[in-house]
Amino acid sequence: MKTIVVPGDLISDKPENGSGIYQKDNKTYSKYVGVLYKGEDTQVVPLHGKYTPREGDMIIGLVVQEDMFGYIVDVKSYHMPYVHKRSIKTEFKPGDLILCQVISVNEIKYMIIDIQAKLEDGILFGVSAKKVPRVIGKHRSMINLLEKYSESKILVGANGYLFVKGGKPNIVKDALEVISKYSQTENLTEKMEGYLKKIKVE
Amino acid sequence: MSKKKDEVVYFDEKGKRFDGRSQFEIRPITLKVGVIERSDGSAYVEWGQNKAIAAVYGPREMLPKHLADANKATIRYYYRMAPFSVPDRKNPKPGRREIEISKVSGEALSHSVDLEQYPNTAIDIFVTIFDSNAGTRITALLAASLALADAGLPMKDLVSGIAVGKAGGKLIADMNKHEEDASDAVDLPIAMLPNNNDIVLLQMDGVLTEKEFYECLDIAKKNCQEIRELQVSALKEKYSVDFNSGD
Incomplete structure (x- = not known):
């Protein structure tokens, strides 16, 4: 059985490196509701949450809005990326599904995406x-x-x-x-x- | 002390309270996580007669955009009482009390959530009270804290709390409406991060001596630890399902 931890659970009595954890008063606590992995690095892998964009990811997007110069795409993340019409050849309308790649992500998790293909009949x-x-x-x-x-x-x-x-x-x-x-x-x-x-x- | 005819009794001969509890006994609490399917995180809390349901949406885009904070996420906490949650019908329009509770509870939660990770976003928390009998702001806060954890947001600790106070000349834990209406009543809702007893919400209604106040804090600290255990088991229960039992 995997160990499930919740925010604020004491993981270790000494400060440890890893992700999904934080240190306070030389102790290590969990930051998420997640599964605990103890190895070289202590990890708490969250069980739920929104998509955190990473460069190079292939994602599926839903066109939600069109305006004069581009499209707003829903990618289940914290922000909705904007695709300029002049950067693409095909036209879309709200409701279309697209396959896209994350080109770049900045420090506040805004992303630039590149549309690879339109997904149809699915x-x-x-x-x-x-x-x-x-x-x-x-x-x-x-x-x-x-x-x-x-x-x-x-x-x-x-x-x-x-x-x-x-x-x-x-x-x-x-x-x-x-x-x-x-x-x-x-x-x-x-x-x-x-x-x-x-x-x-x- | 001679008893007047219509004097309200807060402790009987055995030291039991109006509803049969002892002096520092709290009402039964049930917690359930993941009750609203379309939300990012949700929780339902029953504390005695109080019933609260909380839903979390976000972090999502802050609209209108000029309200967005470029350095961190903004928590928008909506505490609302249903019209049928009180004996007389309550006007559904958010009143002075609800707006104030929304403000202080949202600030309490912002000490727990790691907001710096999500600049320019809003985290919306909607809490509705279905039934009330004193102590709803803490009930709502427990539900909201569970819903935030369920939404997968990074948090320092769960927020837990309790309303302690005074009625009939004695300090009591988790008062009900009857005790809250006492002539010498003191209502002291306290919410804290139980790991290191950081107080994130403290309001007081009534008069206490300094000694009584610190006694109240000790009662609250002890109870918050116990309530945190309940919250933890509620969160873990969601993920302790066995594959063969369902479907």
């Missing part, structure tokens, strides 16, 4: 951005499993948006709910396979 699903590694799995094991059982093509954005094309998207939807709920349990991929087999029989 469905958008969302999970918490902090659960994307669970949705992909080790060496893409989880996403391969989902593609096998749902017969859909699945594109996972680092921001927690998923684009699902063809096949049985309902299976993906149910599976994502299960992943979100049980993401902190061990051997999730094996359990998921059992779950998918079960609903296939039904």
